[in-house]
Amino acid sequence: MTEKVRCLIIGSGPAGYTAAIYASRANLSPVLYEGMQPGGQLTTTNDVENFPGYPAGITGPELMEDLKKQAVRFGADIRFGMATATDLSASPFKVTIDGEKIIETDTLIISTGATAKYLGLADETKYAGSGVSACATCDGFFYRKRKVAVVGGGDTACEEATYLAGLADKVFLIVRKPFLRASKIMQERVLSNPKIEVLFEHETLGLTGDKVVQGANLVKRKGQADESQVQIEIDGFFLAIGHKPNSDIFKPWIETDEVGYIKTIPGTPRTNVPGVFASGDVADPHYRQAITAAGSGCQAAIEAERYLTEKGI
Numbered sequence: 001m002t003e004k005v006r007c008l009i010i011g012s013g014p015a016g017y018t019a020a021i022y023a024s025r026a027n028l029s030p031v032l033y034e035g036m037q038p039g040g041q042l043t044t045t046n047d048v049e050n051f052p053g054y055p056a057g058i059t060g061p062e063l064m065e066d067l068k069k070q071a072v073r074f075g076a077d078i079r080f081g082m083a084t085a086t087d088l089s090a091s092p093f094k095v096t097i098d099g100e101k102i103i104e105t106d107t108l109i110i111s112t113g114a115t116a117k118y119l120g121l122a123d124e125t126k127y128a129g130s131g132v133s134a135c136a137t138c139d140g141f142f143y144r145k146r147k148v149a150v151v152g153g154g155d156t157a158c159e160e161a162t163y164l165a166g167l168a169d170k171v172f173l174i175v176r177k178p179f180l181r182a183s184k185i186m187q188e189r190v191l192s193n194p195k196i197e198v199l200f201e202h203e204t205l206g207l208t209g210d211k212v213v214q215g216a217n218l219v220k221r222k223g224q225a226d227e228s229q230v231q232i233e234i235d236g237f238f239l240a241i242g243h244k245p246n247s248d249i250f251k252p253w254i255e256t257d258e259v260g261y262i263k264t265i266p267g268t269p270r271t272n273v274p275g276v277f278a279s280g281d282v283a284d285p286h287y288r289q290a291i292t293a294a295g296s297g298c299q300a301a302i303e304a305e306r307y308l309t310e311k312g313i
């Protein structure tokens with residue numbers, strides 16, 4: 001089953017939906033596949049306070065629903081489905097959806113975002129869904145009046161720890177360095193919260209518990225003369241150590257950096273393949289914000305329109 005379109009957008013975060021708004025207003029009749037997590041990472045965020053235009057803040061799911069409605073209003077064809085393979089060797093590009101349907105497209109906008117990283121401990125798999133989570137807003141509710149740990153020292157970790165402190169009795173923040181990497185305002189929220197205990201220079205060795213997480217084994221100041229083992233009692237273990245860009249299916253054709261972020265021509269969303277553009281977190285190791293993702297989605301749609309005009313397609 002093959003279908004031909006002028007503009008295919010993969011991904012439904014701020015970048016994908018913004019590309020869909022601009023591409024539909026430019027009469028490109030875009031088709032957008034939402035992927036595994038419709039709405040993207042922001043659907044797992046609670047309050048978004050820094051997206052311009054919402055002085056009182058807005059929840060992540062509401063913001064994404066608004067962006068989707070705006071794209072639909074101008075005629076974007078938004079579909080449920082996952083891109084599983086690509087052939088970008090020649091135009092029109094071929095993208096396989098859900099392993100069966102093939103879409104041929106003159107332009108492709110990759111907005112597949114990034115996915116939460118795990119430490120790589122066997123116990124993360126063992127206790128998946130039984131105390132291990134990478135999304136506090138999704139699963140925090142289960143830990144009301146209990147004890148949890150969050151791993152990481154960036155903005156995500158601080159945000160998740162602060163959110164969980166509103167539900168749980170106690171939150172350990174496990175930070176491998178002697179300082180937090182998060183922005184000052186986030187650090188202050190964490191350090192002034194009496195329910196949060198920051199464990200600097202601690203790393204996780206494993207989790208304990210009969211069927212569900214009941215504790216964690218940590219090492220303090222690993223490799224130093226005063227290295228010591230620390231046990232904490234917890235019911236939930238939340239990862240907040242960053243993300244991996246979702247670029248694997250494009251790698252045979254599209255250049256990425258060593259982490260997997262798609263390389264674009266500086267200041268543009270153009271990839272090394274003319275007609276293929278990348279926007280949002282999949283191509284952004286630096287800013288990774290909803291507003292920068294939306295901005296780059298806009299740029300990608302404008303580039304797609306110009307490419308089609310130049311080619312006379």
Ligand code: NDP
Nearest residue numbers: 119152153154155156157159176177181240241242287288
């Ligand atoms: P970051 O990459 O900024 O931080 C990751 C954190 O996890 C670091 O403290 C890092 O430690 C730690 N870490 C990484 N790997 C391991 C490991 N194997 N073991 C232990 N710790 C580990 O990711 P974030 O997701 O926090 O943030 C990504 C971007 O999104 C940032 O630009 C951030 O500012 C932004 N953001 C903004 C928000 C907002 O403004 N509301 C909210 C959330 C994110 P180390 O420091 O030692 O490398």
